[in-house]
Amino acid sequence: xQHFAQISDPHLSSLEGVRARDxxxxxxxxxxxxxxxRRFEHRPEVLAALGRDLEQFELDQVLVTGDLTHVGLPxxxxxxxxxxxxxxxxxxxxxxxxxxxxxxxxxxxxxxxLWRDYMASDTASTLPDSLASLYPSLRERGDIAFIGLSxxxxxxxxxxxxxxxxxxxxxxxxxLDAAHARGAFRVVYIHHxxxxxKDKWRKRLTDAALVQDIIASxxxxxxLNGHGHRGHYDELATVHGTAPVVAAPSASALGLHGGQVAxxxxxGVERCDGGWQLAISAxxxxxxxxxxxxxxxxxxxxxxxx
Ligand SMILES: [Fe+2]
Numbered sequence: 001x002q003h004f005a006q007i008s009d010p011h012l013s014s015l016e017g018v019r020a021r022d023x024x025x026x027x028x029x030x031x032x033x034x035x036x037x038r039r040f041e042h043r044p045e046v047l048a049a050l051g052r053d054l055e056q057f058e059l060d061q062v063l064v065t066g067d068l069t070h071v072g073l074p075x076x077x078x079x080x081x082x083x084x085x086x087x088x089x090x091x092x093x094x095x096x097x098x099x100x101x102x103x104x105x106x107x108x109x110x111x112x113x114l115w116r117d118y119m120a121s122d123t124a125s126t127l128p129d130s131l132a133s134l135y136p137s138l139r140e141r142g143d144i145a146f147i148g149l150s151x152x153x154x155x156x157x158x159x160x161x162x163x164x165x166x167x168x169x170x171x172x173x174x175x176l177d178a179a180h181a182r183g184a185f186r187v188v189y190i191h192h193x194x195x196x197x198k199d200k201w202r203k204r205l206t207d208a209a210l211v212q213d214i215i216a217s218x219x220x221x222x223x224l225n226g227h228g229h230r231g232h233y234d235e236l237a238t239v240h241g242t243a244p245v246v247a248a249p250s251a252s253a254l255g256l257h258g259g260q261v262a263x264x265x266x267x268g269v270e271r272c273d274g275g276w277q278l279a280i281s282a283x284x285x286x287x288x289x290x291x292x293x294x295x296x297x298x299x300x301x302x303x304x305x306x
Pocket of ligand 1: 067098099100160191226227228
Protein backbone atom coordinates (compact mmCIF):
# COMPACT_ATOMS: atom_id res chain seq x y z
CA UNK A 1 0.00 0.00 0.00
CA GLN A 2 1.23 3.50 -0.80
CA HIS A 3 0.59 6.40 1.55
CA PHE A 4 0.47 10.16 1.22
CA ALA A 5 -0.89 13.10 3.23
CA GLN A 6 -2.74 16.35 2.51
CA ILE A 7 -2.16 19.49 4.56
CA SER A 8 -4.23 22.54 3.63
CA ASP A 9 -4.59 26.22 4.43
CA PRO A 10 -1.90 26.42 7.13
CA HIS A 11 -1.79 30.26 6.97
CA LEU A 12 1.49 29.91 8.81
CA SER A 13 3.06 33.34 8.33
CA SER A 14 3.15 36.22 10.80
CA LEU A 15 2.51 39.85 9.86
CA GLU A 16 4.07 41.13 13.08
CA GLY A 17 5.86 44.39 12.34
CA VAL A 18 3.88 45.10 9.17
CA ARG A 19 1.78 48.28 9.19
CA ALA A 20 -1.60 48.41 7.46
CA ARG A 21 -0.93 51.86 6.07
CA ASP A 22 2.12 50.52 4.20
CA UNK A 23 0.06 48.00 2.29
CA UNK A 24 -1.96 48.20 -0.91
CA UNK A 25 -5.72 48.17 -0.42
CA UNK A 26 -6.34 44.42 -0.64
CA UNK A 27 -3.34 43.62 1.50
CA UNK A 28 -4.47 46.22 4.04
CA UNK A 29 -7.81 44.42 4.31
CA UNK A 30 -5.99 41.10 4.69
CA UNK A 31 -3.69 42.59 7.32
CA UNK A 32 -6.65 43.86 9.35
CA UNK A 33 -8.28 40.44 9.12
CA UNK A 34 -5.03 38.88 10.41
CA UNK A 35 -4.69 41.48 13.17
CA UNK A 36 -8.26 41.08 14.43
CA UNK A 37 -8.92 37.38 13.90
CA ARG A 38 -6.61 35.15 11.90
CA ARG A 39 -3.51 35.42 14.11
CA PHE A 40 -5.52 33.97 17.00
CA GLU A 41 -7.06 31.23 14.82
CA HIS A 42 -4.06 29.91 12.88
CA ARG A 43 -1.38 28.91 15.37
CA PRO A 44 2.26 27.88 14.96
CA GLU A 45 2.04 25.48 17.90
CA VAL A 46 -0.65 23.52 16.02
CA LEU A 47 1.61 23.20 12.98
CA ALA A 48 4.49 22.16 15.23
CA ALA A 49 2.29 19.37 16.62
CA LEU A 50 1.34 18.40 13.07
CA GLY A 51 5.01 18.14 12.13
CA ARG A 52 5.63 15.80 15.07
CA ASP A 53 2.56 13.72 14.18
CA LEU A 54 3.68 13.28 10.56
CA GLU A 55 6.97 11.71 11.63
CA GLN A 56 5.29 8.39 12.49
CA PHE A 57 4.15 7.82 8.88
CA GLU A 58 6.07 6.52 5.88
CA LEU A 59 4.74 8.78 3.13
CA ASP A 60 5.41 8.81 -0.60
CA GLN A 61 4.36 12.45 -0.78
CA VAL A 62 2.99 15.29 1.33
CA LEU A 63 0.62 17.59 -0.57
CA VAL A 64 0.15 21.16 0.66
CA THR A 65 -3.01 22.47 -0.97
CA GLY A 66 -2.57 26.22 -0.77
CA ASP A 67 -2.91 29.31 1.41
CA LEU A 68 0.38 29.05 3.25
CA THR A 69 0.34 32.85 3.78
CA HIS A 70 -2.16 35.59 4.69
CA VAL A 71 -1.53 38.35 2.15
CA GLY A 72 1.37 37.01 0.04
CA LEU A 73 4.11 39.41 1.16
CA PRO A 74 7.73 38.48 0.31
CA UNK A 75 8.50 38.00 4.03
CA UNK A 76 5.62 35.51 4.22
CA UNK A 77 6.98 33.54 1.25
CA UNK A 78 10.30 33.32 3.10
CA UNK A 79 8.60 32.14 6.30
CA UNK A 80 6.66 29.54 4.33
CA UNK A 81 9.83 28.29 2.65
CA UNK A 82 11.42 27.73 6.06
CA UNK A 83 8.34 25.75 7.12
CA UNK A 84 8.40 23.67 3.93
CA UNK A 85 12.05 22.80 4.57
CA UNK A 86 11.12 21.52 8.02
CA UNK A 87 8.36 19.43 6.45
CA UNK A 88 10.63 17.72 3.94
CA UNK A 89 12.65 17.98 0.76
CA UNK A 90 11.15 19.27 -2.51
CA UNK A 91 10.96 15.66 -3.71
CA UNK A 92 8.87 14.74 -0.65
CA UNK A 93 6.59 17.78 -0.44
CA UNK A 94 4.44 19.17 -3.27
CA UNK A 95 2.84 22.61 -3.01
CA UNK A 96 0.07 24.34 -4.94
CA UNK A 97 -0.72 28.00 -4.22
CA UNK A 98 -3.98 29.40 -2.84
CA UNK A 99 -5.77 32.71 -3.28
CA UNK A 100 -4.12 34.25 -0.19
CA UNK A 101 -0.68 33.54 -1.65
CA UNK A 102 -1.57 35.59 -4.74
CA UNK A 103 -3.44 38.32 -2.85
CA UNK A 104 -1.91 40.99 -5.06
CA UNK A 105 0.64 40.74 -7.86
CA UNK A 106 4.19 40.42 -6.44
CA UNK A 107 7.48 40.15 -8.35
CA UNK A 108 8.12 36.47 -9.17
CA UNK A 109 11.61 36.40 -7.64
CA UNK A 110 10.28 37.65 -4.27
CA UNK A 111 7.35 35.29 -4.13
CA UNK A 112 6.65 31.99 -5.91
CA UNK A 113 10.24 31.64 -7.17
CA LEU A 114 11.14 30.82 -3.54
CA TRP A 115 8.77 27.83 -3.58
CA ARG A 116 9.69 26.77 -7.11
CA ASP A 117 11.31 23.43 -6.23
CA TYR A 118 8.34 22.50 -4.04
CA MET A 119 5.88 23.31 -6.83
CA ALA A 120 7.83 21.72 -9.70
CA SER A 121 7.05 18.57 -11.64
CA ASP A 122 9.47 15.61 -11.59
CA THR A 123 10.78 16.74 -14.95
CA ALA A 124 11.16 20.51 -14.98
CA SER A 125 13.09 21.17 -18.17
CA THR A 126 13.18 24.96 -18.10
CA LEU A 127 13.33 27.50 -15.30
CA PRO A 128 9.72 28.53 -14.71
CA ASP A 129 8.93 32.21 -14.32
CA SER A 130 5.16 32.06 -13.79
CA LEU A 131 2.53 29.80 -12.24
CA ALA A 132 1.19 29.11 -15.73
CA SER A 133 4.56 27.61 -16.69
CA LEU A 134 4.60 25.33 -13.60
CA TYR A 135 1.07 23.93 -13.70
CA PRO A 136 -0.46 21.49 -14.19
CA SER A 137 2.38 19.78 -12.36
CA LEU A 138 3.03 16.04 -12.49
CA ARG A 139 4.81 13.91 -9.93
CA GLU A 140 4.83 10.13 -10.15
CA ARG A 141 5.45 7.99 -7.08
CA GLY A 142 4.99 4.25 -7.69
CA ASP A 143 1.45 3.65 -8.94
CA ILE A 144 0.30 7.19 -8.11
CA ALA A 145 0.33 10.21 -10.44
CA PHE A 146 -0.06 13.49 -8.53
CA ILE A 147 -1.43 16.22 -10.80
CA GLY A 148 -1.43 19.74 -9.31
CA LEU A 149 -3.43 22.71 -10.57
CA SER A 150 -3.03 26.37 -9.63
CA UNK A 151 -6.08 28.55 -9.03
CA UNK A 152 -4.08 31.50 -7.66
CA UNK A 153 -4.26 34.88 -9.36
CA UNK A 154 -4.81 38.39 -7.96
CA UNK A 155 -8.47 39.31 -7.53
CA UNK A 156 -10.29 42.50 -6.44
CA UNK A 157 -10.71 43.38 -2.73
CA UNK A 158 -13.26 41.24 -0.85
CA UNK A 159 -12.95 38.48 -3.46
CA UNK A 160 -11.38 35.10 -2.61
CA UNK A 161 -12.09 33.54 -5.98
CA UNK A 162 -9.68 31.51 -8.07
CA UNK A 163 -9.25 30.67 -11.73
CA UNK A 164 -7.41 27.78 -13.37
CA UNK A 165 -7.34 29.50 -16.74
CA UNK A 166 -7.17 28.39 -20.37
CA UNK A 167 -3.47 27.39 -20.45
CA UNK A 168 -3.78 24.83 -17.66
CA UNK A 169 -7.18 23.65 -18.90
CA UNK A 170 -5.65 23.00 -22.33
CA UNK A 171 -2.85 20.84 -20.87
CA UNK A 172 -4.84 18.90 -18.26
CA UNK A 173 -6.63 16.36 -20.52
CA UNK A 174 -3.40 14.96 -21.97
CA UNK A 175 -1.91 14.54 -18.48
CA LEU A 176 -4.97 12.65 -17.26
CA ASP A 177 -5.06 10.48 -20.41
CA ALA A 178 -1.36 9.60 -20.26
CA ALA A 179 -1.51 8.69 -16.57
CA HIS A 180 -4.57 6.54 -17.23
CA ALA A 181 -2.77 4.78 -20.11
CA ARG A 182 0.03 3.91 -17.65
CA GLY A 183 -2.54 2.44 -15.26
CA ALA A 184 -1.80 5.04 -12.59
CA PHE A 185 -3.98 6.11 -9.66
CA ARG A 186 -4.56 9.77 -10.56
CA VAL A 187 -4.74 12.31 -7.73
CA VAL A 188 -5.79 15.79 -8.88
CA TYR A 189 -5.15 18.44 -6.21
CA ILE A 190 -6.39 22.01 -6.39
CA HIS A 191 -6.96 24.76 -3.79
CA HIS A 192 -10.58 25.71 -4.63
CA UNK A 193 -13.32 23.13 -5.02
CA UNK A 194 -13.74 22.09 -8.66
CA UNK A 195 -17.40 21.30 -7.94
CA UNK A 196 -19.55 24.30 -8.98
CA UNK A 197 -21.58 25.67 -6.06
CA LYS A 198 -19.43 24.11 -3.31
CA ASP A 199 -17.65 27.36 -2.42
CA LYS A 200 -19.60 30.57 -1.74
CA TRP A 201 -19.90 32.91 -4.75
CA ARG A 202 -17.30 35.31 -3.32
CA LYS A 203 -14.90 32.40 -2.81
CA ARG A 204 -15.66 30.28 -5.87
CA LEU A 205 -13.50 28.86 -8.61
CA THR A 206 -14.66 30.91 -11.57
CA ASP A 207 -14.06 28.11 -14.10
CA ALA A 208 -15.09 25.21 -11.84
CA ALA A 209 -17.56 23.88 -14.42
CA LEU A 210 -14.78 23.55 -17.00
CA VAL A 211 -12.43 21.82 -14.53
CA GLN A 212 -15.17 19.44 -13.42
CA ASP A 213 -16.03 18.63 -17.06
CA ILE A 214 -12.42 17.75 -17.88
CA ILE A 215 -12.04 15.54 -14.80
CA ALA A 216 -15.38 13.87 -15.53
CA SER A 217 -14.60 13.22 -19.19
CA UNK A 218 -10.92 12.20 -18.84
CA UNK A 219 -11.16 10.52 -15.43
CA UNK A 220 -9.34 10.67 -12.10
CA UNK A 221 -9.27 8.42 -9.05
CA UNK A 222 -9.21 11.11 -6.35
CA UNK A 223 -9.67 14.90 -6.26
CA LEU A 224 -8.38 16.93 -3.28
CA ASN A 225 -8.98 20.55 -2.37
CA GLY A 226 -8.87 22.96 0.58
CA HIS A 227 -9.86 26.65 0.79
CA GLY A 228 -13.12 26.34 2.77
CA HIS A 229 -11.46 25.41 6.12
CA ARG A 230 -14.06 22.63 6.40
CA GLY A 231 -13.76 18.92 5.73
CA HIS A 232 -16.09 17.50 3.09
CA TYR A 233 -16.54 14.26 1.18
CA ASP A 234 -18.23 14.25 -2.22
CA GLU A 235 -18.12 12.02 -5.25
CA LEU A 236 -17.82 12.87 -8.92
CA ALA A 237 -18.95 10.54 -11.69
CA THR A 238 -16.18 10.18 -14.29
CA VAL A 239 -15.80 8.27 -17.54
CA HIS A 240 -13.71 5.68 -15.66
CA GLY A 241 -15.88 5.43 -12.55
CA THR A 242 -16.58 7.36 -9.36
CA ALA A 243 -13.87 9.68 -8.00
CA PRO A 244 -14.03 10.89 -4.37
CA VAL A 245 -13.66 14.67 -3.99
CA VAL A 246 -12.19 15.38 -0.54
CA ALA A 247 -11.90 18.85 0.98
CA ALA A 248 -9.45 19.14 3.87
CA PRO A 249 -9.93 21.76 6.64
CA SER A 250 -7.21 24.13 7.77
CA ALA A 251 -4.21 22.38 9.32
CA SER A 252 -3.52 25.14 11.86
CA ALA A 253 -6.92 26.31 13.14
CA LEU A 254 -7.99 26.39 16.79
CA GLY A 255 -11.63 26.46 15.70
CA LEU A 256 -12.51 29.83 17.20
CA HIS A 257 -15.76 31.55 16.10
CA GLY A 258 -17.37 28.23 15.13
CA GLY A 259 -14.62 27.16 12.74
CA GLN A 260 -13.40 23.60 12.38
CA VAL A 261 -10.45 22.62 14.55
CA ALA A 262 -7.24 21.76 12.69
CA UNK A 263 -7.06 18.46 10.88
CA UNK A 264 -5.17 16.87 8.01
CA UNK A 265 -5.73 13.74 5.97
CA UNK A 266 -3.69 10.61 5.32
CA UNK A 267 -4.51 8.44 2.32
CA GLY A 268 -3.64 4.82 1.56
CA VAL A 269 -3.90 3.39 -1.95
CA GLU A 270 -3.55 -0.19 -3.17
CA ARG A 271 -4.69 -2.20 -6.14
CA CYS A 272 -7.48 -4.69 -5.55
CA ASP A 273 -9.66 -6.97 -7.66
CA GLY A 274 -11.52 -4.74 -10.08
CA GLY A 275 -9.78 -1.49 -9.25
CA TRP A 276 -8.35 0.35 -6.27
CA GLN A 277 -8.85 0.36 -2.53
CA LEU A 278 -8.57 3.84 -1.02
CA ALA A 279 -8.36 4.57 2.72
CA ILE A 280 -8.97 8.13 3.93
CA SER A 281 -7.94 8.84 7.53
CA ALA A 282 -8.27 12.21 9.26
CA UNK A 283 -5.77 13.27 11.91
CA UNK A 284 -7.48 15.75 14.25
CA UNK A 285 -5.88 18.30 16.57
CA UNK A 286 -6.85 18.09 20.23
CA UNK A 287 -6.52 21.53 21.86
CA UNK A 288 -6.50 20.01 25.36
CA UNK A 289 -3.48 17.77 24.76
CA UNK A 290 -1.90 19.79 21.99
CA UNK A 291 -1.52 16.66 19.86
CA UNK A 292 -3.06 15.19 16.72
CA UNK A 293 -4.98 11.92 17.08
CA UNK A 294 -6.83 9.55 14.73
CA UNK A 295 -10.14 11.01 13.54
CA UNK A 296 -12.80 9.85 11.12
CA UNK A 297 -11.74 7.26 8.56
CA UNK A 298 -13.38 5.61 5.60
CA UNK A 299 -12.52 3.01 3.00
CA UNK A 300 -13.64 3.36 -0.60
CA UNK A 301 -13.43 0.76 -3.37
CA UNK A 302 -12.99 2.41 -6.76
CA UNK A 303 -14.06 0.08 -9.54
CA UNK A 304 -11.82 0.50 -12.57
CA UNK A 305 -11.26 -1.53 -15.72
CA UNK A 306 -7.50 -2.01 -15.28
FE1 LIG B 1 -8.23 29.88 0.10
